[in-house]
Amino acid sequence: MGSPHVIAIPYPAQGHVIPLMELALCLANQGIRVTFVNTEFDHERIIKSLSNEQNVSDMMQLVSIPDGSETWNDRKDAGKLILSIIQVMPGKMESLIEKINQSENDQITCLIADESMGWALEIAKKMGIRAAAFWPVAASVLALKLSIPKLIDDGIIDTTGAVLKNQMVQLSPTMPAMKPEHFVWACIGDLALQRIVFDVMSGTNRIVKLADWVICNTSDELEVGALTLYPKILPIGPLLASHRLGKSVGSFWPEDSDCLAWLDKQPEQSVIYVAFGSLTIFDQTQFSELALGLELCNKPFLWVVRQDLTAEAENAYPKGFKDRMEGRGRVASWVPQQQVLSHPSLACFLSHCGWNSTIEGLSNGVPFLCWPYFADQFLNQSYICDVWKIGLGFERDANGIIPREEIKNKIEKLLNVGDYKERAMDLQAKVLNGVKKDGISDENFNNFVKWIKDDKNHSCYGQS
Known part of the structure; x- marks a missing residue:
């Protein structure tokens, strides 16, 4: 042997x-x-x-x-x-x-x-x-x-x-x-x-x-x-x-590492990182509301849009959205997430709350906006919002949609009200110990x- x-x-x-x-x-x-x-x-x-x-x-x-x-x-x-x-x-x-x-x-x-x-x-x-x-x-x-x-x-x-x-x-x-x-x-x-x-x-x-x-x-x-x-x-x-x-390995898709150079140009703690993992699917209405919510919040954002995130993803954006967001927003098909989350320009993580994303975000002291899709993600949201108190969830309207104003308001609340970032950094220190x-x-x-x-x-x- x-x-x-x-x-x-x-x-x-x-x-x-x-x-x-x-x-x-x-x-x-x-x-x-x-x-x-x-x-x-x-x-x-x-x-x-x-x-x-x-x-x-x-x-x-x-x-x-x-x-x-x-x-x-x-x-x-x-x-x-x-x-x-x-x-x-x-x-x-x-x-x-x-x-x-x-x-x-x-x-x-x-x-x-x-x-x-x-x-x-x-x-x-x-x-x-x-x-x-x-x-x-x-x-x-x-x-x-x-x-x-x-x-x-x-x-x-x-x-x-x-x-x-x-x-x-x-x-x-x-x-x-x-x-x-x-x-x-x-x-x-x-x-x-x-x-x-x-x-x-x-x-x-x-x-x-x-x-x-x-x-x-x-x-x-x-x-x-x-x-x-x-x-x-x-x-x-x-x-x-x-x-x-x-570097993290095992990705199913090639990663857009150029987004790291883009992050380098953004002010510290300014960027909203938006990513929903490998399985989340959006309908056209919800995809548009998310895009318009990111536009309303008037902050730089990095948004991961997989090819199959929504039907005909290339044509799913609201009319004129990409032109209006030129320079302020960056869309990528897949990114080196652990490197993104450790970047000093990041302000928060709008996430589906998959466990990998959850543990990667909190290991970097990043507060969360929670958008669970299925399986374990609802329980992970409970930990993020109710136990660790390092994030906020969204409220859906009567049609089951998270509207653009709700997205804008929760982003502003997470970044400007309460001690979400401080608690996230405290938890980061404990976990890394x-x-x-x-x-x-x-x-x-x-x-x-x-x-x-x-x-x-x-x-x-x-x-x-």
Whole structure:
């Protein structure tokens, strides 16, 4: 047996790939060999978007296996993608490990799987490989998932995840109360997709017990309630490229790095950064209202508009908007977000509140304007607005639209009223302490590395 060799597999979504790839690079910096497994579709996108100066392939081996989907449209159907992953990827993953293990000095000694890919933990168990589950979003979402049996017992939901009692639910006194309609599985797509997601989440509750470690991209300062409720969830975050003095990797799209030079020309703490992650979709009316709201606020802005953010994105802007905003506003299709958020010109982050965006923003002391779209984003907004008090949400009108005046007013309130920036900077200092030497996240990560390197130690919990 040679030196430690980790194989890592994320769930194939942008918000899952980036943090696990960051963890893999941190392990590589510790002298651990890493094979990182993406789907063929995502692997191709990531390879295309890597810039020449990013020596990722020098640090770890990037490989791929099929996800079972034939077309891009199949992957847009989340339910179809989940089912094809479950049907196709386990066999492909097992074959890949068997192929690698043919080399006596290169055998896989540890598997790290996104908890949403729990079937990979079963493969590790079957093949006698030690395993860790990685949870890339808030520990509170994992706590919610692990609480599914109790929610069923309490009559809040039924065995399909459908809401029976529409009352506020608080898993612990130090966690925000949740509306059942905002449970992760309850605010994703149509009823069929909600049931598929719920079944997968319920199923992985059983499988995660096979993992020797359950590690999470969070900090004890952020989620003490969830981490106290489920002490086996160990925080090792925030996982940021700046902590290993590198650039973020794993992007599905090429990044417009020229926006950094544009930011250099803006006054300190003046720019509104607007970005909605990789999955948010806007209708034409809401897209126009957002554009006009940014125009009304009369401040410089950097707005990330993915090609599929709205139908016919190029023609979706209000008439004359781009001409009027020339010089004051910059639109980009995708940006190096961690570098943008650390830029001194940034005033605030208008965000969908995905966990990566949330943890990247608060790690840079940036206050938030919250515009959640689905899944865990509503819970993240609760933390931002109600627990940490570093941001504000928006109110929708009778038609479910956030109007331009509401956007303008909330931007002005965030920047001019209250202590949002001060609280954001206080939270930043506390969170970053965790990844400094002897901080809780740092200690957990170092213990994890020791466990990977020590093949005599089979579990951090004394499990077989």
